[in-house]
Amino acid sequence: MEQTAKKTIVSLKDIFIRFDGEVILNHINLDIHEKEFVTILGPSGCGKTTTLRIIGGFVEPESGDILFDGKRINGTPPNKRNVNTVFQKYSLFPHLNVYENVAFGLKLKKLPKNEIKKKVSHMLATVDLKGYEKRPISKLSGGQQQRVAIARALVCDPPIILLDEPLGALDLKLRKSMQLELKEIQQKTQKTFIYVTHDQEEALTMSDRVIVMNNGVIEQEGTPEDIYNEPVNAFVADFIGEANILNGTMIDDCRIKILGKELECVDKGFGKNTPVDVVIRPEDIEITSPENGQLTGIVEKSTFKGVHYEMSVKCGKCEILIHSTKSAEIGSEIGMRVIPFNIQIMNKLLPFYDNVIEAEVSYSNEAENYFEFELEGTTITVKDKFFADGTKLKITLPPDALSLAGDGVGDLKDLYIESVIYKGEHNEIILESDERKWLMLSDTDEQVATYVPLSFDFSKAAFEVVNEVKEG
Amino acid sequence: MKSRKPSIPYIIWMVIFTMIPIVMIGFTAFTDSQGNFSLEAFSKAFFYTDVFIHSLWIALLSTAICLLLAYPLAYLITRMKKSSQNTVIMLLMIPMWMNFLLRIYAWVTLLQDNGPIDLALSLLGIHGTYIGNSAAVVLGMVYEYLPFMVLPIYTVMSKIDYSLIEAAQDLGSNNLAVFGKVVAPLSVPGIISGVTMVFVPSASTFLVAQYLGGTDDIMIGDVIDKIFWTDQNTGSAISLILMVFIFVFLIIMNLFGDEEAIA
Numbered sequence: 001m002e003q004t005a006k007k008t009i010v011s012l013k014d015i016f017i018r019f020d021g022e023v024i025l026n027h028i029n030l031d032i033h034e035k036e037f038v039t040i041l042g043p044s045g046c047g048k049t050t051t052l053r054i055i056g057g058f059v060e061p062e063s064g065d066i067l068f069d070g071k072r073i074n075g076t077p078p079n080k081r082n083v084n085t086v087f088q089k090y091s092l093f094p095h096l097n098v099y100e101n102v103a104f105g106l107k108l109k110k111l112p113k114n115e116i117k118k119k120v121s122h123m124l125a126t127v128d129l130k131g132y133e134k135r136p137i138s139k140l141s142g143g144q145q146q147r148v149a150i151a152r153a154l155v156c157d158p159p160i161i162l163l164d165e166p167l168g169a170l171d172l173k174l175r176k177s178m179q180l181e182l183k184e185i186q187q188k189t190q191k192t193f194i195y196v197t198h199d200q201e202e203a204l205t206m207s208d209r210v211i212v213m214n215n216g217v218i219e220q221e222g223t224p225e226d227i228y229n230e231p232v233n234a235f236v237a238d239f240i241g242e243a244n245i246l247n248g249t250m251i252d253d254c255r256i257k258i259l260g261k262e263l264e265c266v267d268k269g270f271g272k273n274t275p276v277d278v279v280i281r282p283e284d285i286e287i288t289s290p291e292n293g294q295l296t297g298i299v300e301k302s303t304f305k306g307v308h309y310e311m312s313v314k315c316g317k318c319e320i321l322i323h324s325t326k327s328a329e330i331g332s333e334i335g336m337r338v339i340p341f342n343i344q345i346m347n348k349l350l351p352f353y354d355n356v357i358e359a360e361v362s363y364s365n366e367a368e369n370y371f372e373f374e375l376e377g378t379t380i381t382v383k384d385k386f387f388a389d390g391t392k393l394k395i396t397l398p399p400d401a402l403s404l405a406g407d408g409v410g411d412l413k414d415l416y417i418e419s420v421i422y423k424g425e426h427n428e429i430i431l432e433s434d435e436r437k438w439l440m441l442s443d444t445d446e447q448v449a450t451y452v453p454l455s456f457d458f459s460k461a462a463f464e465v466v467n468e469v470k471e472g
Numbered sequence: 473m474k475s476r477k478p479s480i481p482y483i484i485w486m487v488i489f490t491m492i493p494i495v496m497i498g499f500t501a502f503t504d505s506q507g508n509f510s511l512e513a514f515s516k517a518f519f520y521t522d523v524f525i526h527s528l529w530i531a532l533l534s535t536a537i538c539l540l541l542a543y544p545l546a547y548l549i550t551r552m553k554k555s556s557q558n559t560v561i562m563l564l565m566i567p568m569w570m571n572f573l574l575r576i577y578a579w580v581t582l583l584q585d586n587g588p589i590d591l592a593l594s595l596l597g598i599h600g601t602y603i604g605n606s607a608a609v610v611l612g613m614v615y616e617y618l619p620f621m622v623l624p625i626y627t628v629m630s631k632i633d634y635s636l637i638e639a640a641q642d643l644g645s646n647n648l649a650v651f652g653k654v655v656a657p658l659s660v661p662g663i664i665s666g667v668t669m670v671f672v673p674s675a676s677t678f679l680v681a682q683y684l685g686g687t688d689d690i691m692i693g694d695v696i697d698k699i700f701w702t703d704q705n706t707g708s709a710i711s712l713i714l715m716v717f718i719f720v721f722l723i724i725m726n727l728f729g730d731e732e733a734i735a
Contacts, residue, residue, distance in 0.1 A: 058638055078641040091639040095657045104653070105643035156643060 006033035008070075009159060009192050010055060015064035017050060024050050025061070026216040032194060034159070037186050039195045039203040042213035043239070045449035048196045049088075051213070052162050055194065057081045084153035085162040089169065090145045092137045098124070098148055099133035105156040123155040126185065143174045150182070154189060163195045167202065179205050200240045204228065212236050215418050215432075215449075233346045234421045234428075237279040244285075244320050246424055248278040248345070256345060259315055261295055263338070267345040275353065277346045282323040283308070284342035293335015295320075299328045318424035349419065349430055355397040355438050358466070361387045376434045380411050382458045392466040399428070401460035402440035410453030420446050494715075500708035513709035520695055520710060527692040528717065530606065531675035534613035535621075538670050539663065541614070542621035546662070547655070549622075550629045561626065564619045572616070576683050579612050583684070608684040609691075613674050620673075621666040628662030629655065664725050672718050676711075 010032040017025045025047045032038050040048040053059040054066060057078035065072050073081065084105070092101050099120055106116045124130055127147040137145065146166060153161050163182075167175045183206045186193045197203055203210045204224040211221040212235075220232045231237035234245050248258040250270040256263050258278050270276055290296045297315035309327045313320045313334065320336070328334050357375065364371035370383045373393070387393060405411070415431040415438065422428075426441040431454060438454065446452065504510040549560050567575060582589050583603040590602060602608060632655060640650045678693030685691075692714060700707035 056642060058641075077646075078638070079644045079646055083642075085639070085642045087635050087639055089633075089635060091633065091635040093636060093639070093654060095660075104640070108644040108649060152643070 006036065008032065009034045009068070010194070011065075011067040011070075012051070012054070013065040013067065015051075015054060015061045015066070017054070017059065017061045023216050025054075027064070028216075028218060030211065030218065030221075032160075032192060034192055035190050037183065037193045037195065037206055037208045038211060039197060039207040039209070040211045040213060041197060041200060041203040041239070043198055043448055046213045047216045048198075048213050049164055052085075052164055052194060052196050055160075056083055056085050056162050082158050083160040083162055084156050084158045085164065086149045086153050086166045088164045088166065090149040090166075092145055092148055092152070094137055096137070097133065098129065098135050098137065098140070101137065101148055102151045102155050104152060109156075119155055120151075123151045126154070126188070127151045128181075142170050143178060146170065146178060147181075150185065154185070154191070158191070160192045160194065163193060165197050166195075167197075167199075175202070182206060204240070212239065214239075215416075230344060231279060231346060233349050234277040234279070235349060235419050237277075237344070237346065238419075238421045242282050242321060242323075244280045244282060244424060245421055246278045246280070246318065248276050250274045250276050250345060254340070256343060259295055259318055263294055263343060264340040265343040265345060266340050267343075270345060270347070275348055277348055279344040279346060280320075280338055280342060282310070282321040284338055285320070285322045285324070286337045287322065287324050287326050287328055288335040288337050290333045290335045293337055295336045296333060297336065299330050299332055299334060302327055302330055315424075320424060349421075350437060350439055353399065353439060355399070355402065357393075357395040357397065359393050359395060361389055361391045361393065364389050364391075376412065378412060380456070385458065385463065387463070387465065394464040394466055395458075396462040396464070397456060397458075398460055399439045399441045401457045402431075402438060403455050403457065404440075404442065404446065405453040405455040410455045412454045414451045415454050417446055417448050417450055417452060420448055497708045497712055500704055501712045504705060505703075510705075513703075513705035514713075516703070516706040517709040517713060520692065523690055523695055524692050524710075524713070526689070528675055530609055530613065530681075530689075530691065531671055531677075534610050534617065534674050535667055535671040537610065537614050538618050538621040539667060542618060542625055542666065543659075543663070546622050546625040546629055546659075547651075549626055550632075557630070561623070564622055568619055573679065575616065576612060576680055579608075579615065580683050583608055583611075603684060604686040604689075606685065606689050609681045609689050612680045612684045613677065616677075616680065617670040617674055620669040624665040624669060625659060625662035628665075629659045632658050664728060668722065668725055671721065675718060676714055 008031045010030075012028055012030040015025050015028040015030075016023075028047075028051065030051070040051055042048045050059060054061055057073075057076060057080075060075065066074055068082065093104065096104070102120045102123060103116050106119060111119075120133075121130070124132065127150055129144060129147055129151065132140070132144070132148075137148070140148065146169075149166065166182075167178050170178060179202055182193070182195075186206075195203075195206065204227075207224055209221060210224055210227045212219045212227060214235055220227060220236045222230075227236065227240055231240060231243075237243045237245055246258050248256050250267075250273070251257050251262065252272050253268040253270075254265055256265045256267075256276070256278060295315055297313035297320060299311055300314050300319070301310075301312040303310045304327070305323075308323045308325050311322045311324065311328060313322055313336070315336075322336070359373035359375065359380075361371045362374050362379070364386060366386050369386050370381055371385065371387050372379050372381050374380075412433055415433050418430040418432050418437070420427050420429050420442075426443055427445065429440045429442050429446055431438040431440060431452070433454075440454070501513050502509060502511070504512050549557050552560065580603065581587055584590070585601060585603070587602075590600075593600070636654055636658070637650055640654045645653060676693045676696075678691060678697045681689045681691040682694055692710065696707050696710050696714075699710070
């Protein structure tokens with residue numbers, strides 16, 4: 001895509017919003033340019049639809065400004081905004097036919113009748129629905145309803161069209177053709193499309209620019225190529241396309257250590273011996289003989305996918321996914337090579353690996369050998385360990401000391417699952433409690449954006465006394 | 473409505489308790505007291521034409537007033553919080569749990585001379601009689617049937633997808649246009665069933681006029697009630713005519729509903 005300086009048409013400045021105390025958008029900044037096809041992409045509950053509704057005027061942010069052409073439009077109701085929306089469930093008026101639905105906005109603008117007729121016919125032709133004027137909405141297929149919804153928004157000729165997962169209800173084949181059609185309509189009409197979806201493929205296919213959101217913040221924005229090839233963190237890499245995401249250590253500029261092997265890469269500026277996340281796309285791994293490979297592994301699974309074979313290779317304890325036109329026999333040892341350019345280095349999502357708690361002993365019982373401390377308003381009991389009342393402790397819990405409480409009770413309640421990323425061996429799960437984040441390992445898939453109770457296994461923890469109790 | 477084959481028990485029920493009685497009413501209406509074919513009952517029924525017209529007029533008036541009161545009320549209820557909605561609906565329902573007669577007696581007590589309303593208005597210097605006229609009958613009927621108008625309209629209105637209202641706003645509608653172009657047309661099915669549920673029973677109601685109305689306010693339901701004890705044939709003829717009127721009314725209402733082509 002050409003990167004000429006385009007005029008900014010919509011600007012979100014420091015948008016913050018909460019529903020029932022839960023932060024939905026956490027100080028979002030976003031500029032959208034003229035004639036651009038922008039996709040806001042993210043898992044459900046990431047705040048993408050709320051962002052769209054703020055632009056449409058259906059939701060007012062708690063703080064922050066919305067600018068249209070540089071003018072602040074907070075508080076302007078939807079009917080006075082120069083945008084039109086294609087809603088998730090189309091929201092066509094069931095009591096009106098196709099023509100009346102499309103003409104709805106024009107009639108409100110009090111345009112002369114013959115002009116309305118001309119515009120509606122032209123628009124119905126654009127969306128390939130000529131001759132459907134008199135049809136009732138209930139007699140249309142999903143794809144046709146979809147196109148009526150698009151026509152209804154486009155015919156009002158707003159500079160900006162908002163689309164809220166408009167293809168979500170369609171089947172795969174129809175969705176694919178509608179993607180291309182939408183892109184075509186956007187190019188033909190030269191309007192700004194702001195498109196919301198959780199489908200990464202849809203985002204990559206249609207957009208000039210993709211904005212990846214998670215948990216109320218923008219993780220990355222850029223062209224589809226940028227987002228796919230240069231994800232900024234493990235979340236983006238995991239969400240867009242298939243990826244091998246591995247834990248690695250940046251030894252020095254252009255030197256990375258993964259799976260016990262030192263490899264050459266092209267990234268710089270991460271410092272020395274820094275723990276990082278590494279992304280290698282499955283199609284970037286070349287299969288060679290074991291002697292020639294930078295890494296070796298045993299083929300565990302191989303599935304023919306038409307264009308390529310999808311193979312799962314066990315490399316030590318770690319599972320690696322390969323897409324290759326060459327197949328290898330299950331059980332055989334193969335070598336793997338990756339060119340330095342295809343090894344993508346990213347900062348870790350969390351600045352720590354072990355979870356450190358600073359705590360003060362609130363109650364202790366030497367006879368029964370346990371103590372308690374307060375954490376985020378909850379009393380936590382540590383068995384088989386004794387420290388005197390008032391002792392300040394630094395407790396280090398490695399990720400495998402954390403587990404989701406199977407009994408539903410747990411030490412801490414209602415932690416929010418922020419991300420679940422498969423690192424070849426375990427899922428690394430980032431949890432958020434009231435005051436901090438936690439890193440946990442798990443072999444089961446957990447559902448992102450849900451709330452779970454957490455248990456601590458203090459037998460795996462390290463305790464360090466910060467200061468002893470002073471008398472008096 | 474899709475035609476659905478009702479299962480056998482329902483058919484049996486309907487034959488015994490719906491079809492046979494209708495046939496019997498028809499048979500009685502077309503015979504004299506000796507059981508011979510005769511149109512005598514119908515010629516006697518024409519004696520009550522005035523009562524008939526008066527009844528339909530009172531029913532129509534009550535239905536119209538119910539609609540005027542219920543429609544804005546139903547709209548306001550849908551705009552409330554869900555919990556308040558349930559409370560208001562509950563309050564509307566509670567009087568219906570009381571016996572029909574008791575509710576009418578209550579109005580008699582309220583409206584009678586030297587009753588609470590008369591006394592209160594007397595203090596303001598207004599004197600009058602509030603019972604024994606058509607207005608009191610209409611009042612009683614409106615009170616009786618208002619919930620039957622509110623509930624169907626409220627049910628239909630509360631089912632209107634909120635995103636349709638957002639879509640209308642998005643396309644440039646202010647609140648008035650949202651109401652006129654989306655909410656009102658989509659609530660037509662509720663109006664139709666509300667009107668049907670109020671008009672049909674109020675056209676054939678009895679006792680209300682006897683207690684609240686004057687001597688001229690006798691309704692056709694009361695006539696059937698009285699006459700049936702002495703002359704079953706005329707009673708059947710009148711109720712058959714009433715049935716035909718209601719049937720025609722229902723057909724008209726259904727046509728009106730079809731025209732709107734509600735999805």
